[in-house]
Amino acid sequence: MPHHLATATRHINVNSTHQPVKFCNNVISTCKYSVFSFLPRFLIEQFLRYNNIFFLCIAALQQIPDVSPTGRYTTLFPFCIILLISALKEIFEDLKRRTSDKKVNNFPTQILDKGEWKDALWKDVKVGEILWVENDHLFPADLLLISSSEQQGMAYIETSNLDGETNLKIKQSLPTTSHLTSLDSIGPFTAYIECEHPNRHVNEFSGNLHIEGQEPKHFGIDQLLLRGARLKNTEWICGVVIYTGHDAKILLNSKVAPLKQSNVDIMTNRRILFLFFVLVSLAIVSAIGAELYNRSYIPEAWYISWILADGAGFLWNVLTFFILYNNLIPISLQVTLELVRFFQASFINNDLGMYHADSDSCAVARTSNLNEELGQVKFVMSDKTGTLTQNIMKWKRCSVGGVSYGDSESDQFADMRLVDDYKKTPDSAHGNAIRELLTMMAACHTIVPEHKEGELLYQGSSPDEGALVRGAAAMGVVFHTRQPQRVVLNMLGKDESIEVLDVIDFTSDRKRMSVVVRSEDGKIKLYTKGADTVIFDRVGEASKATMNTLKEHLEEYASFGYRTLCFAMKEIPQDRYAKWSADFKQATLKIDERQKAIDACAEEIESDLDLVGATAIEDKLQEFVPETIQALMAADIRVWMLTGDKRETAINIAHSCALCTHHTELMIVDKHTYDETYDKLMRFADRAKQYEVEGREFAMVIDGKSLVHALTGEARVHFGELAMRCKSVVCCRMSPMQKAEVVEMVRGLADHVVLAVGDGANDVAMIQAAHVGVGISGEEGLQAASASDYAIAQFHFLRRLLLLHGAWNFDRSVKVILYSFYKNITLYIIELWFAIFSAWSGQTIFERWTIGMFNIMFTALPPIALGLFDRPVDEAQMLRFPALYCSFQKRAFSLAQFCMWIGMAILHSLMLFFLTYAILEEGVVWAHGRDGGWLMLGNCCYSFVVATVCLKALLECDSWTWPVIVSCLGSIGAWLVVLIAYSWVFPLGRFTIGADMAGMAWIMMTSLAGFWLPLIFVPLTTLLWDLVIKSFFTITHPTPREMAVLYQKRHATGGFERLTRYGTIYSSGVLDLFRGRTRISTDDEFPPGSEPIPIEALTRGRRSSSSMQLAEEARHGFAFSQEEHGPISQHDMVRNADSTQPKPSGR
């Protein structure tokens, strides 16, 4: 075999241990650090943050002799502690990533090894090896299909992980290899493959297979099985490994997850920058003060005038004050937030409310720095398949002969009246129609039956047809054999063979599929199934009577969100068939405009049909989807559905998942050119305004093609404007990239937080583009889950994730941030007030180490406790009143809030300093007449600050749990303990640490009037105003949060009246929701564990006739999935399948 190294193509020796070059292995790694790269990478990452650079600078500046008023190490030491905590957190998170990689790398598979199938792990898979993949398993690498259990080496694969399309795709091996279906033939098989180097193109692939003694064969994308796809409806396949690990197409397509920063972070950085400028200006102002003293006072003050000789210049003083005030920027904020988020994330991970028993999985917060972003979501962009729906189709209803059978409550169609009615009068028109409907359901399709261990399984690419065939079987019309020319049904106990003469394919344009059959009695019949609009146009006069009742039934089905199909048939006279059949054959053989010819031919025969009936299929939703969407919409979140599916399917699901109701006006944009799209958007934008005035609900439906235009140029503006107005939007026929583009567009429209939720690899781009990406982990979908920021098992957990965790975490994190600013400013701005009395010399009022320890010891816990244990409103209330969610958003991290906190901090620091000043001005606060000195003032003031700041945390906390109380009171206690301990340190060997502090605890604590009474009085006086203002507002203008808490407290005795009456006083828009109130009667209305209201209740109802013209098609509920333009046409499928042939075992 030729060996070409470094060529333009990849060369692979099949079934050989020797490869021309070394290919990468199949191990994937998403770890961030290795043992060696940890330190440099971690440090680089840390010092990319402004505040870390800032503190590094401060620490460096402090090393200059005599410039620092607080000694050399008072910043360096706490800073190192903080870095250490961050490092520990990083290590912990990376270890978690390692574990999850390990899980994927250790999935089992089977490899051909020396003529035997050996169990192996994914990570062992090497290029050139032959793998064995069983049904419902994922492909461990990109494989070249060699053979399968199906005819001609066919294999069905599900690619929803990759592109989100729900129908199965058909792949087919090359004819030269498809016979390799037994171990004997595969074992010795060798070949040599030449193909492209790894690239990102998912839809293109080409290569040549060289088998000794044969011509090289070309192969392409139809033979390639991509990693991440799943084998379906096929017992097994054999494949040659082409690309492994990071060379696989799916991995080449996955971008490095972008580092997402929450809005709160961005705001915080801005505030920090603001504080930085405040700091610089304070330093300059203070240095000017120092300059004035240097000029007037110090030259005259003999006891100190010698310092002028040293000539501490202006800039020097600026530096001194810069260091003195540096703590205005909270050194511990970053690490506090990180810790808080880390544990918030673990609350999410441990939440039993988001535990899915079937998959035995909890929610996983993969990034923790977006926790609070979950509380600000304005847009939810959801994928459809696998996210909203389970991708399971169930036949639910049918209408035949003017009678509607079945009900919406049972899991699938089980109305035995259908068969009974037939049996009663088999020969009447009604009986005949039932018979024909069941026959069509059982015979008019592309499904292949399969007998396996006594069970009858149906394989096929269309889930709708599968549902119908299964449904017919349940009714006693069992389709059990398919041969190239005929199908055999068991018709209520009697086998009936139907000869299939012709198959006219289903296409999206035709919206119908027809089969011409010859039944046992020799009659030639045309069976057609398709969209009601299409069928109704083609029925003859005789059926007009039944059409109206059928229409009504269809309408009803559509209102439940079912997918409807109409069935029609006609008998064709022998001679007419012979003529048409010849025409049709010719048309199918045409090379130019073949499709057109076929369509024309089909059109000719598909006319003057007899209407038989219609079926309704439920595309089963995931659990609690409508409830969740309703709750999200009630929380003023716009919900968008982005799907790769067809418009009909999308609208159907939109209805059944309560995204839009029968009252909703649908505005459908489905134009193909830019100008048309633009016009349409303009018109809809006007109409939307009008609807808004009229107070009508409306939603937009747009497809992928129009979207391309809608996102270009000026149309983008109008599209954005329209999109902003719509409560919900449905985007169908979207490619993965378009999904991401839509997300980007909405992000760009305004400062709204966009959340994307999806389950497949096709959602990865969107998940990464959104502010917050949520992956549905469920049973499969590793791709989306591993690209996401949060992975949940079920769509309905989103409600809990947003309304509960999001709202709480947002509230908490904002509190942590504001509180951190507050406490630092309160303490450190006191240095400024003291500077007025210390001749602007930069002397600190507090002992140097107590300054440094403030953030990492005495006030470290209260913000963490606030960030973890504060529950503004109880869980049940949060979930019950989604409107609270948006009221929380309004309590946001606004400039006003920030200013209020800063103002409070300044006020508090003024009060704390000057009250202490007034109390200790004379210096003697003991009966023995001794003098306390500098630290008596400093330490007392410090104690009062610690007490005030810790109590402020309690005051700001909305729910006092023991950790909050312990951490707040404990912090005050910790300071007193440390104070006592620190007073004993000096003299300690050769160190002068704590010389100033020697005995201070004794000095302070023996003064009742100087320390203990003020310790009560000063914090009390300082915080009293907060409390009074707060309670004043609570009494007169309670916030929605407070109302909810009040409501809860009074719930046992009712008391809703007050809650609603507050609403009229409170003018905020949020509380418009409290208008129009009457009292609620009792608890009965909201039993906490009540059963969910059935989906039907949500979507049922008459539609308004005015909306008919808008969404003509949507109302009919037609939807149908079928593989089109695959490697094998539906016609060939039917012609080639033979279920009587045993399948090869491959073993």
Place this chain on the structure above:
Amino acid sequence: QKESLPFFLRQSRFFVSPHRVVHTNQAMGSPEKFSSFKQQQLPACKPLPTAPIVLPIVFCIGFACIGIGVALVLASSSVQETFFLYDEQCQGLTQCMINVNIPNDYTGDVYFSYYLQNYHQNLRTYFTSRNDQQYLGDLQKTSGCSPFDKDGDQPIVPCGAIANSMFNDTYEILFNGVPVPLTSDGLLWDAGKFKNPPDNGGVLCSRFAGTAKPPSWSKPICEIPDGLENVDLNNWMRIAALPNFRKPWRKLDRSKDPAFANGLPAGDYVVNITNQYPVKKFDGDKGFVITTASWAGSKNNFLGIAYLSVGGVVLVIGVILVITHAKFGHSTAELGDIGEGK
């Protein structure tokens, strides 16, 4: 009936809790998962500052403040104090006599303090110019004392700017021409007291051999009483936080003379000042204080009055809150009453 519910409750018809389904036998079902801690279900008190909660607190605080305030005001008003500034009067004199009238008896301990005004002991460079190890007897340590660290090769003891500028005015208090007996006992905190070098059997000055005196001092450290353990030195070195400060100087020795056993009797006194310490140039001033002390220390009405006024304000606020509450009528009973349509 449902239609008439407020919007946000109507939406929540879908309130279901499929959430709290517990599967104990599942892999995830390890017992610690169910802790109320991890499930964020810790029992909590939700302190909503509504009138029924806030009002009792406000009134309690108000009365407590007034009570403490009264006690403090009483304590402060029991303190007798005489204070005068003398720098102006004594300008240019080395010995300066000031007449002081004490109108009524100062009973109990009486303290004599000096007072400095506009004197910045808290200036950073001044403040840090000291070496606490030297003051504990390790005489060679002078780091940080620059420029008052060394005189030639000899370490200055006590080194540093603070020691160098030690206050050196002295006072003699005469009552009817008789000196009032004074003592410096008990005017120092035990903690942080300086220590002379270890006793080597000789006189005090031998322990300080090889050291120099601070430039501004008239005599070396060993010639002042107790050397480094001198009360005035120790008190001076305990830095004052603010630019106007008092420092204790002497205390009435009630054991020596029965006339002073109960304190300082009323009458005319003369304070004889040795005026040496210059403060005029930097707009400073000097003063002298004769005072008794209560449990709350020297005379300071601030804390008492502050307590009283805060107490008063709190009570006023309480009344305002009561009115506000009454006007809006948000009593628990009313909130609990669904009300037959108001």
